[in-house]
Amino acid sequence: MTSKSLIDGPAVAGKSDIWPLLAILRFFFAAWVLFDHTYNFGPADRAMPIFTKSGLVAVMCFFVISGYSIHHSIAHRPDGYGARRFWRIAPINVLAVAIGYVAYVVLGLSGGYGTPPVAPSALTWIGSLLLLECVLPVTIPFLFPAWSLSIEVLYYFAAPTLVKSKNSFAIPAAALLSAILFVRWPYIRDEYIAQPTYFVSAAALLWAWLAGWLAYSHRGHRPMLVAFTAAGILGIWTQAKFFGIVDFESGAANVLAWFLTLVVVFLDVRVPLSRELRAIANYLGDISFPLYLLHYPVLFAVTSSIFKRHPEWNYGIVQVIIALISAVLAYHFVDRPLRSGTKQTSRTRDTVINYPSPVADTN
Known part of the structure; x- marks a missing residue:
């Protein structure tokens, strides 16, 4: 589906900055994907209401936020970048695979949506x-x-090279070529962009991630804002069925989500919040990554076991509650403890060699 995309989001200290807003957006888009997937794990008349029955635009917005925050992370604090990336994504991914393995192989669960053919x-x-x-x-x-997430990992590997070429024309040129591939994709193969392998999907979505990357280094650049907005609208139009567009409302929801995300990062929108509201926003951002990555294997396990015995329980709201509880538990007992330990080690090393104090982040 991770940030800050799903998997990134610095909790920056300050009276007014962009990060709490990005955290809220990450959670909003993770919830969008979750609500959409309730149609996959139960009767449609019991699923959660959602703008479109597709989370593709939410994933694209994740990429934008990821490109923005990863640029911040590596530019502001290059030391330990690789380790921060590893500990941010690996534990939750291992947990997701473990849940699926135990459910499918150890317990032999099947019959629910997501069962491998x-x-x-x-x-x-x-x-x-x-x-x-x-x-x-x-x-x-x-x-x-x-x-x-597999696509984002490739972009993370490219970040150290990109940050050394801050003003290189090659970056917007790569974004242009990628956007052309994305817009033209349905004419190449009538297939959901998540399906193709061998780096094709990564190449076709690179422009969305680079939109965030360029927004960080070109804040207030309205021509870029217009260009990326237009590319997104064209892509949504050519791949309308993959964006779940069936009427004006669903089309408007996709376009508006894309446009507003770009506005936030390119115009550096800042929202003054109280300490309490900032804490809530950052917490929602923190659980967005485990929510996005874990909800599918968790719902597979539930629908293949409990819901098969009690189909009357299989409502979208129940799925959402189960997914949220899983995300909160994963954050507190897996994600946060491991990242806190590595972050403390990194800060201790920085203090020893007299690095200036970096902006706090959770990368």
């Missing part, structure tokens, strides 16, 4: 652990949201 091989499980979904055909149906 063919039992995954050992190499497929390893590929999922290594987040190779966009490189090789190793996607397991009940781990489907990891497709976007």
Whole structure:
């Protein structure tokens, strides 16, 4: 589906800055994807109401926020960048794979949505652990949201090179070529952009991530804002069915979500919040990544077990509650403890070598 995309979001201290707003957006888009997927795990008349029955635009907005925050992370605090990225994504991904493995292999659950048509091989499980979904055909149906995370990992590897070429024309040129591929994709293959492997999906979505990256270094650049807005609208138009557009309202929801996300990062929108509201916003942003990545294997396990015995419980609101509880538990007992330990180690090292105090982040 991760940030700050799903998986990033500095909790910057200050009276008025962009990060709490980005945290709220991350949670909003994670909830969008979750609500959309309640249609996959139960009767449509029991699912949650949502703007469109597609989370593709939410994922694109995640990429924008990710590009913005990763640029901040590596430019502001390059030391330890790789370690921060690893500890931010690996534990939750391992947990997602473990939940799916225990449910499908150990407990033998099946019959619910997401059941693989063919039992995954050992190499497929390893590929999922290594987040190779966009490189090789190793996607397991009940781990489907990891497709976007596998793409982001490739972008993380590119970030150290990009930050050294801040004003290079190659970056907007790459964004242009990627946008052309995305807009033209339905004429190349009538397939959801999450499906193609061998780096194709990563190439086709790079422009969305670069929109955030360029927004960080070109704040207030209205021509870029207009260009990326237009590219998004064209892509939404050519891939309307993959964006779940069936009427004016669903089309407007996609376009508005895309446009407002770009406005926030390019115009550096800042929202003054009280300490309490900032804490709430940042917390919602923190649980957005586990919410996005874990809800699919968790709902697969639930619909293949409890809901099969008690189908009357299978309502969208129940799915949302279960997914939120899973995300909160994962954040407090897996994500936060591991990242807090590595962050403390990094800060201690920085103090020893007299680095200036960086802006606090949770990368």
